[in-house]
Amino acid sequence: MKILGASVILSWTMLSACATSYEVFPTTVMKGVDRHFDFARWRAVTDESETKKVQLGGRIVRFQASDDTVTIVVAQLPIVKHPAYGPKDNKKNNGEFVITYQGNIEALMLQPGNRVMAVGTTRPWKVVTVDDISRSFPIVAAQCLHFWNTQGRDIEDFPYYEAGYVALRQETVCAKTPTP
Numbered sequence: 001m002k003i004l005g006a007s008v009i010l011s012w013t014m015l016s017a018c019a020t021s022y023e024v025f026p027t028t029v030m031k032g033v034d035r036h037f038d039f040a041r042w043r044a045v046t047d048e049s050e051t052k053k054v055q056l057g058g059r060i061v062r063f064q065a066s067d068d069t070v071t072i073v074v075a076q077l078p079i080v081k082h083p084a085y086g087p088k089d090n091k092k093n094n095g096e097f098v099i100t101y102q103g104n105i106e107a108l109m110l111q112p113g114n115r116v117m118a119v120g121t122t123r124p125w126k127v128v129t130v131d132d133i134s135r136s137f138p139i140v141a142a143q144c145l146h147f148w149n150t151q152g153r154d155i156e157d158f159p160y161y162e163a164g165y166v167a168l169r170q171e172t173v174c175a176k177t178p179t180p
Helices: 002-019 039-044
Strands: 053-066 069-077 096-102 115-130 133-148 170-174
Touching: 053 096, 053 133, 069 115, 096 115
Parallel strands: 096 133
Antiparallel strands: 053 069, 053 115, 069 096, 115 133, 133 170
16 A cells, blocks of 8 residues: 555656646746837837836847856847747847846856856847957846857757756756846
């Protein structure tokens, strides 16, 4: 009887784990995120001074790290929840934006082609210089970042097992205070 009871509890636990959606950021970080944020409109209005808390993702184009600040140029990609949670290449040029992050990030995660998702606050456009290239970008001052070391491939291209994407290295980092 004890074995049957333990089997029922184990089965219920496994089923509830499968039914739970996979979230990469803590619930407290996601509080206040504008779920209807219009990326195209934000990019079109270069003098927008109103800040919003957003969740955006994409493919890393370039990055620059200096002292304890990381600047990442990102080609925006839509975030999908199924079959893989994260940015998915839709083969469109959705535009680029910059993520600024106060803290240190492992260089492996910052490689061009890797996927990244940020939760942070929008900032007005400004000129950003990365790899001696200066351009004006809309800015997201990141509170938290999640990286997938995809090396340019889609997240769903990696094998999925019940415990997650074991062949795909991922990392989440959160700043104590977002970049101003």
